[in-house]
Amino acid sequence: xxxxxxxxxxxxxxxxxxxxxxxxxxxxxxxxxxxxxxxxxxxxxxxxxxxxxxxxxxxxxxxxxxxxxxxxxxxxxxxxxxxxxxxxxxxxxxxxxxxxxxxxxxxxxxxxxxxxxxxxxxxxxxxxxxxxxxxxxxxxxxxxxxxxxxxxxxxxxxxxxxxxxxxxxxxxxxxxxxxxxxxxxxxxxxxxxxxxxxxxxxxxxxxxxxxxxxxxxxxxxxxxxxxxxxxxxxxxxxxxxxxxxxxxxxxxxxxxxxxxxxxxxxxxxxxxxxxxxxxxxxxxxxxxxxxxxxxxxxxxxxxxxxxxxxxxxxxxxxxxxxxxxxxxxxxxxxxxxxxxxxxxxxxxxxxxxxxxxxxxxxxxxxxxxxxxxxxxxxxxxxxxxxxxxxxxxxxxxxxxxxxxxxxxxxxxxxxxxxxxxxxxxxxxxxxxxxxxxxxxxxxxxxxxxxxxxxxxxxxxxxxxxxxxxxxxxxxxx
Numbered sequence: 001x002x003x004x005x006x007x008x009x010x011x012x013x014x015x016x017x018x019x020x021x022x023x024x025x026x027x028x029x030x031x032x033x034x035x036x037x038x039x040x041x042x043x044x045x046x047x048x049x050x051x052x053x054x055x056x057x058x059x060x061x062x063x064x065x066x067x068x069x070x071x072x073x074x075x076x077x078x079x080x081x082x083x084x085x086x087x088x089x090x091x092x093x094x095x096x097x098x099x100x101x102x103x104x105x106x107x108x109x110x111x112x113x114x115x116x117x118x119x120x121x122x123x124x125x126x127x128x129x130x131x132x133x134x135x136x137x138x139x140x141x142x143x144x145x146x147x148x149x150x151x152x153x154x155x156x157x158x159x160x161x162x163x164x165x166x167x168x169x170x171x172x173x174x175x176x177x178x179x180x181x182x183x184x185x186x187x188x189x190x191x192x193x194x195x196x197x198x199x200x201x202x203x204x205x206x207x208x209x210x211x212x213x214x215x216x217x218x219x220x221x222x223x224x225x226x227x228x229x230x231x232x233x234x235x236x237x238x239x240x241x242x243x244x245x246x247x248x249x250x251x252x253x254x255x256x257x258x259x260x261x262x263x264x265x266x267x268x269x270x271x272x273x274x275x276x277x278x279x280x281x282x283x284x285x286x287x288x289x290x291x292x293x294x295x296x297x298x299x300x301x302x303x304x305x306x307x308x309x310x311x312x313x314x315x316x317x318x319x320x321x322x323x324x325x326x327x328x329x330x331x332x333x334x335x336x337x338x339x340x341x342x343x344x345x346x347x348x349x350x351x352x353x354x355x356x357x358x359x360x361x362x363x364x365x366x367x368x369x370x371x372x373x374x375x376x377x378x379x380x381x382x383x384x385x386x387x388x389x390x391x392x393x394x395x396x397x398x399x400x401x402x403x404x405x406x407x408x409x410x411x412x413x414x415x416x417x418x419x420x421x422x423x424x425x426x427x428x429x430x431x432x433x434x435x436x437x438x439x440x441x442x443x444x445x446x447x448x449x450x451x452x453x454x455x456x457x458x459x460x461x462x463x464x465x466x467x468x469x470x471x472x473x474x475x476x477x
Contacts (some may be wrong), residue, residue: 006280020272021053021181025238025254027165028264028295029058029065029177033263034165035222035239035249043218044188045153046121047048050079051184051196052207053269055112057296059085059284065176067115068185070156076168077155079117080176081106086143089117092155093148100132101144106224109284109297110313112181112195112269120190121152136193136206157187157218164249178296181268182208182223188217192401208270220247221245227256227264238264258460259452260299261328261428267296267458267473277475279458280314280323298459301450312456314472316398320422321472322465325392326453335340391462395469396421401432409463422466 027033050068058065061083069078077092085107090099106113116133123129126147132139148154156162164183167174184196191213198209215221221243230251238256239249252433255261267279281297293300297313312323328434347354393406404411404422411420413427420427459469470476 001475016092019208020270020276021208021223021268022266022276023223023225023227024053024055024179024181024265024267025222026179026265026267026296026298027057027176028253028261028263028299029175030299031253031255031261032166033253034163035251035254036161036163037157037220037239037249038161039157039218039247039248041217042159043157043216045157046151047119047188047190048154048157048216049116049118049184049186049189049191049195051116051182051186051191051193051211053112053114053181053183055179055181055267055269055278055296056081056106056109057179057281058292058294059107059109061185063174064088064167065178066163066165066167066174067176067180068162068164069128069159069166070158070162072169075155078163078168079115080174085141087115087132087134089130090147091119091130093119093121093152093202095155096148096152098130098146098148098152099144100130100142102132102139103123103141103143104134106134107280107285110278111178112278114193114208114269115202116191116193116196118190118192119154121148121150124150131190131192133193136197136199155225177294179265180222180224183221184211185215185218185220186211186213187219189213189216215243215245216243218247218344219243219245220249222249222266230254230256260455260459262459265296265458271475274473274476275457275471276467277473279474280312280456280472282454283313285395286341298454300454312472314456314474314477316396316472318399319476320469321394321396322422322461322469323394323400323472324455324456324461324463325394326455326462327390327392347433349433354433393463395466397422397425397428400425402428403430403432404466405429406463411466422469 052067054067064080064082066078066080069076071077075095077090079089083086086102087103087106088099088101090097113137118131121129129147156317165176167257195213196209196211200207210350220241223242224238226237226240231237231248232250235246237243237247237251237465238254239251241247254263256264264278270274271277282293282300284293284297291301327455375383390408395404404420406412410418411422412418412429413420414429420429457473
């Protein structure tokens with residue numbers, strides 16, 4: 001289960017400021033999650049602006065991942081990531097494909113991206129008719145560019161069905177996988193990113209700013225903050241429009257049931273609080289060959305084969321950290337591995353035994369084991385198992401190198417008795433005594449079915465973290 005590689009850099013996409021976000025909405029591609037709305041009348045189809053914050057989940061793939069679109073079949077237009085991770089914007093003007101395709105690829109699963117697209121076909125100069133910005137910077141180099149005709153009308157913003165999170169025609173498999181936040185559509189104005197964001201005076205990082213202008217007839221604002229319900233036929237719930245227009249969006253295949261499928265997230269592009277910031281996820285760029293994390297990189301599908309592990313995005317070198325994993329596997333090796341980000345082999349102590357190497361903790365069906373890479377050392381932690389399904393808890397004191405494993409709120413010591421207590425620092429399951437990090441927690445399997453569902457704090461925890469232990473996000477780091 002141990003996998004070598006090079007971690008992608010942790011990029012902070014926000015900083016503390018006067019305008020802090022509180023929620024995002026996760027779109028699980030496995031559930032084909034999406035929002036839809038049919039505009040009752042046509043808006044300004046020559047001029048509009050789309051602004052949104054986005055954090056990617058699944059990268060690449062065989063299809064495009066739409067984050068806004070409208071139309072059907074050959075008349076469809078929209079904005080999406082291509083199967084090669086480029087951004088392509090196609091408002092489809094005068095029923096003709098009119099598009100910009102970036103030369104850049106966007107493959108950082110730890111970062112929040114701010115995307116702004118402005119259409120204004122009344123402009124005489126082609127490059128002024130469509131403008132695309134990412135993180136406050138206008139993109140001017142494209143691998144392909146087809147501009148609209150003067151005064152042309154877009155497929156989008158017509159009195160037809162629109163979708164967020166999937167291909168504009170039902171039945172086509174192009175679901176978006178990831179997170180959306182601070183979603184604005186301005187009907188009738190072509191704006192720049194300065195209406196929606198600004199550069200932090202303290203960090204120099206692009207951060208959100210509250211839009212204070214008018215939205216126009218079909219304009220809407222989705223902050224995804226009303227998680228009291230799923231929006232269906234009124235302006236209440238996760239699809240609620242806060243623009244004042246009541247242009248609400250119906251939620252489809254979205255969950256607010258407390259479980260691993262809960263989709264109202266506190267993963268946001270601002271350092272809002274200890275519970276609301278940019279969160280760790282599993283890393284699809286540093287993983288074994290046999291798995292691809294899904295559902296916003298919080299689900300680890302377990303398939304036969306080895307290595308089968310994906311490491312978390314944010315390495316921990318100091319502080320106290322807590323995470324949970326729901327395990328639904330019915331057989332095979334499942335568990336986690338502890339890997340130094342620089343691949344330095346740490347020294348682990350379990351009871352009276354000390355061993356240097358890369359380590360994994362796993363359940364082979366008969367009990368829980370701690371083993372060094374290659375099986376040079378293996379220590380049984382008793383007959384208690386990760387399975388049957390339950391909540392596995394991880395508490396890591398990175399400053400002192402203490403690591404506790406719990407199951408359904410029972411914490412284990414080094415002999416797998418139940419005297420472990422992260423809150424007091426007593427009786428860790430094992431100790432990392434040297435070369436401690438920074439470390440990544442990795443989800444993995446050797447040969448199993450079903451899946452592991454990870455939670456670093458962006459969803460409600462099943463259990464209250466031990467006193468002094470933090471969620472793994474950028475505010476706490």
